[in-house]
Amino acid sequence: MTAEERRGYAKGRAKRREILDHAMAMFGEAGYRGASLRTIATRCGISHPGLLHHFPTKESLLLAVLEHRDEVDGEWMSLGSPTGVDRLRRMADLAELNAGRRGIVELFSVLAAEATAADHPAHAYFVRRYRTSVEGAVLAYGQAHDAGALRPGIAPEVAAQQLIALMDGLQVQWLLSGCTTDMAGVLCAHVRAQLTVPF
Structure with a gap:
């Protein structure tokens, strides 16, 4: 992997984390049914298709948010x-x-x-x-x-x-x-x- 590819990969991971953080807040505020992917995309400063590049469906985004929380808490609980x-x-x-x-x-x-x-x-x-x-x-x-x-x-x-x-x-x-x-x-x-x- 070239240095440029590594930078692109790191940037993609950072954007994915930002999306998860905003989605977590949005799902908390409005619930799953009330949250809009377009609103989450706007909060992240990306287009709706840009968000779909990372998470193709609302369901995949929700499950990623839940799994991310469990992963972080699971590591802490197991220390x-x-x-x-x-x-x-x-x-x-x-x-x-x-x-x-x-x-x-x-x-x-x-x-x-x-x-x-x-x-x-x-x-x-x-x-x-x-x-x-x-x-x-x-x-x-x-x-x-x-x-x-x-x-x-x-x-x-x-x-x-x-x-x-x-x-x-x-x-x-x-x-x-x-x-x-x-x-x-x-x-x-x-x-x-x-x-x-x-x-």
């Missing part, structure tokens, strides 16, 4: 390979991180509600995401149980579903409260009450 109580703590830390990313929280909350419709392009994505989120929490609670850190009577499967539901519900409350709800604080208090060790 140091936390398990058990440490993994649960990292989930609470994610709530703290999200408190500084209103656009992403808004996007997720709007799309998760829209995607309950079976014909929504992100329906399969959210079904899969909730399944893997609960499975990850079940694993963390199971590891905490095996380490003797979980209070008697706390079932990892039930606790995992409660935790994911609490995380999502807190995000909606946080958005509606003008971002004043202490998502991480409430989440920590919930998990702390389930453990026999400091959290």
Whole structure:
């Protein structure tokens, strides 16, 4: 690859990232159905055909936005390979991180509600995401149980579903409260009450 080709490739990647950032904001503001590719293109300073060069359909853009968010958060969640109580703590830390990313929280909350419709392009994505989120929490609670850190009577499967539901519900409350709800604080208090060790 020549230096000129490398520059072109880097420029293309930067433009793709810019499109994803603007699309993330637009989907958060207007939802998937209300967002317009032409408006996203205008915000990026490119033509509608220019946007379609990077993302040929609105569905492909939406899925790229969702996958990008998961990739970034997944890498952060896996740093140091936390398990058990440490993994649960990292989930609470994610709530703290999200408190500084209103656009992403808004996007997720709007799309998760829209995607309950079976014909929504992100329906399969959210079904899969909730399944893997609960499975990850079940694993963390199971590891905490095996380490003797979980209070008697706390079932990892039930606790995992409660935790994911609490995380999502807190995000909606946080958005509606003008971002004043202490998502991480409430989440920590919930998990702390389930453990026999400091959290």
